[in-house]
Amino acid sequence: MLIMSGMKRWALVLAVVALYILHQDIWNWTDRRLVFGVLPVGLFYHGCFSAAASLLMWALVKFAWPSELEREIEEREATGEVKTN
Amino acid sequence: MIPAIFVFIYLAAVVYIGVFAFKKSRGSHKAEDYFLANRSLGTFVFLMSLFGTNMTAVAILGSSGHAFTNGIVTYGLMASSSGLVIPLTIFLIGTRVWALGKKYGFITPVQMFRDRWECGHIGTAIFAVQAVLLVPYIIIGIMGGGTTLSAISGGFVPYWLGGAVVAVVVMSYVFFGGMRGTAWVNTFQTVLFLVFGVIALGVIGSGMGGFRASAEALANSDATKWLVTRERFSPYQFFSYTFIPLSAIAFPHILIFCLTAKKMVQFKKTVIFYPLCILLIWLPCVFLGVMANRVSDVPAIRAKQEARRVLATQGKAMEPAQRDELRDKAAGDDVILLLLERYAPLWLAGILGAGIMAAVMASDSQILALSTMFTEDVFAFYGGKRRFGEAVQVQTGRAFVVVLTLLAYLVALRAPETIFEIAIQYAFSGFAAMSPLMIAAIFWRGSTKWGALASTVWVACAVAAVAYFQQTVSAPAPGGPPLVFWSPGGTDILARTPGGTSVYGFTPVVPMVLISALLMIVVSLLTSKPRRETIEKYFSKAGAA
Numbered sequence: 001m002l003i004m005s006g007m008k009r010w011a012l013v014l015a016v017v018a019l020y021i022l023h024q025d026i027w028n029w030t031d032r033r034l035v036f037g038v039l040p041v042g043l044f045y046h047g048c049f050s051a052a053a054s055l056l057m058w059a060l061v062k063f064a065w066p067s068e069l070e071r072e073i074e075e076r077e078a079t080g081e082v083k084t085n
Numbered sequence: 086m087i088p089a090i091f092v093f094i095y096l097a098a099v100v101y102i103g104v105f106a107f108k109k110s111r112g113s114h115k116a117e118d119y120f121l122a123n124r125s126l127g128t129f130v131f132l133m134s135l136f137g138t139n140m141t142a143v144a145i146l147g148s149s150g151h152a153f154t155n156g157i158v159t160y161g162l163m164a165s166s167s168g169l170v171i172p173l174t175i176f177l178i179g180t181r182v183w184a185l186g187k188k189y190g191f192i193t194p195v196q197m198f199r200d201r202w203e204c205g206h207i208g209t210a211i212f213a214v215q216a217v218l219l220v221p222y223i224i225i226g227i228m229g230g231g232t233t234l235s236a237i238s239g240g241f242v243p244y245w246l247g248g249a250v251v252a253v254v255v256m257s258y259v260f261f262g263g264m265r266g267t268a269w270v271n272t273f274q275t276v277l278f279l280v281f282g283v284i285a286l287g288v289i290g291s292g293m294g295g296f297r298a299s300a301e302a303l304a305n306s307d308a309t310k311w312l313v314t315r316e317r318f319s320p321y322q323f324f325s326y327t328f329i330p331l332s333a334i335a336f337p338h339i340l341i342f343c344l345t346a347k348k349m350v351q352f353k354k355t356v357i358f359y360p361l362c363i364l365l366i367w368l369p370c371v372f373l374g375v376m377a378n379r380v381s382d383v384p385a386i387r388a389k390q391e392a393r394r395v396l397a398t399q400g401k402a403m404e405p406a407q408r409d410e411l412r413d414k415a416a417g418d419d420v421i422l423l424l425l426e427r428y429a430p431l432w433l434a435g436i437l438g439a440g441i442m443a444a445v446m447a448s449d450s451q452i453l454a455l456s457t458m459f460t461e462d463v464f465a466f467y468g469g470k471r472r473f474g475e476a477v478q479v480q481t482g483r484a485f486v487v488v489l490t491l492l493a494y495l496v497a498l499r500a501p502e503t504i505f506e507i508a509i510q511y512a513f514s515g516f517a518a519m520s521p522l523m524i525a526a527i528f529w530r531g532s533t534k535w536g537a538l539a540s541t542v543w544v545a546c547a548v549a550a551v552a553y554f555q556q557t558v559s560a561p562a563p564g565g566p567p568l569v570f571w572s573p574g575g576t577d578i579l580a581r582t583p584g585g586t587s588v589y590g591f592t593p594v595v596p597m598v599l600i601s602a603l604l605m606i607v608v609s610l611l612t613s614k615p616r617r618e619t620i621e622k623y624f625s626k627a628g629a630a
Contacts, residue, residue: 024324028314
């Protein structure tokens with residue numbers, strides 16, 4: 001279980017680093033092709049990049065959420081150590 | 086004038102929301118209620134207001150203006166990198182700051198720094214640098230308001246009056262509604278300007294007879310093909326811009342917003358939807374800014390295109406003052422307004438104008454944040470709260486809102502640079518370079534107050550140096566080579582570029598962030614740590630966030 005969570009963590013770190021590197025799309029630098037005849041390929045690529053970033057955030061929330069912090073605050077709220085709104 | 090009427094109706098609605106929020110709080114004199122909405126924001130308001138507070142005039146006016154001048158590179162520079170870095174930092178740091186705020190009652194980042202590093206006056210130094218860096222952000226909002234109202238009313242409302250109207254409206258709902266009013270207004274504004282981008286794209290596209298012909302013409306002409314590529318932009322500079330979004334988590338107003346969430350679960354949807362919200366607002370604005378280069382039936386846009394052509398062909402032979410004058414004429418901050426004026430029916434231009442105003446007026450939370458910081462980090466810290474009570478503390482915060490807005494308005498009347506340039510060169514870079522403080526405070530038990538002070542002093546000096554350099558050395562003509570200022574041994578270290586400053590090929594934000602982080606590490610290693618109990622409070626399993 002520990003190994004799995006360690007592997008999962010590294011996979012997520014790798015995904016973040018990979019997406020950061022993919023931001024630097026040198027291969028599109030001078031490409032003036034138009035996607036769907038209207039959208040410059042460099043703009044289309046970075047639009048897709050934004051969608052990929054959202055997917056990555058979903059993965060982080062799903063697999064790396066700091067739930068121990070959440071639990072701790074809820075416990076403290078239950079015992080009145082921190083204020084409940 | 087009809088569009089301006091819609092905008093005034095919108096402004097009245099915004100003031101009403103602020104006053105309604107005041108009634109909801111029943112005039113509470115509690116600092117936590119006024120400054121943090123009692124840490125009670127739900128998921129939708131938290132997402133919309135956090136996103137909205139980070140999207141100033143830059144999002145609509147600055148992005149389309151920058152794209153008009155520089156092409157599609159604008160989206161990759163600011164939008165897509167922000168869509169990755171900002172939600173990532175909110176996920177990693179924002180959630181932890183929220184938990185610390187809940188546990189220890191922090192209202193500002195400086196309160197946390199003071200507690201974490203056991204420091205008093207060093208916290209005041211951090212406050213001072215943050216405050217100075219935040220003011221340009223507030224000025225952007227007022228400048229954008231003046232530009233927008235003036236353009237929408239066809240010049241009937243002059244720039245100075247437009248700026249004044251925006252300043253008074255923002256001041257009113259921040260004054261009365263505090264954080265609750267600001268968050269509700271931001272939510273309303275964010276919904277408006279998210280819808281804006283899509284509608285504007287449809288209306289202007291229909292007016293121009295579709296974008297296909299314009300896009301093909303831009304891509305196939307030697308004179309304009311660089312607008313649909315990034316061939317005029319160095320990959321080093323492009324990379325540099327990925328450092329800028331680090332500023333978000335160091336901005337006091339963003340961190341203070343992180344403290345307003347009712348539950349931690351509210352962060353989940355915020356980080357997932359943040360990149361999509363950026364896509365929705367920035368992509369249409371950047372695209373429209375680029376397409377404006379093919380517009381030939383709007384005299385004001387033609388004048389900009391002509392000014393840019395003259396600057397590119399004759400700029401090298403001109404005096405710096407002449408170049409600056411032409412650069413101002415070629416600036417595209419109002420290009421999207423001109424497109425709407427030309428292609429949208431009057432009533433729709435009015436509604437869309439209100440959407441632009443929504444983005445422009447996002448400086449409200451910066452004003453509130455500065456007021457919160459002043460009353461908590463200075464007034465309360467130096468005994469004001471103890472001596473005069475919490476009610477006087479809240480009144481002091483309100484008075485600060487008035488004074489700050491007035492000062493920002495006066496500066497906005499005199500500031501000559503474009504919205505985008507001011508934002509990037511001063512506020513964003515400075516705050517990005519302050520992000521190592523936040524990271525070290527939360528993730529590195531070995532960090533010390535002296536490391537924090539070294540980073541803070543470095544940021545202040547670096548921002549001042551960049552500002553001085555760019556004010557004294559005039560920018561070269563666009564498209565031309567950079568003006569090399571310092572090249573020991575034939576290596577270009579410092580140069581003035583048409584868009585700003587280059588340090589070894591990178592924009593100044595890169596060395597600013599790296600040296601700030603290095604100073605934090607080295608100085609912390611050399612100086613004594615806080616007490617063991619303090620460190621345990623943050624890093625033991627029972628106390629860590």
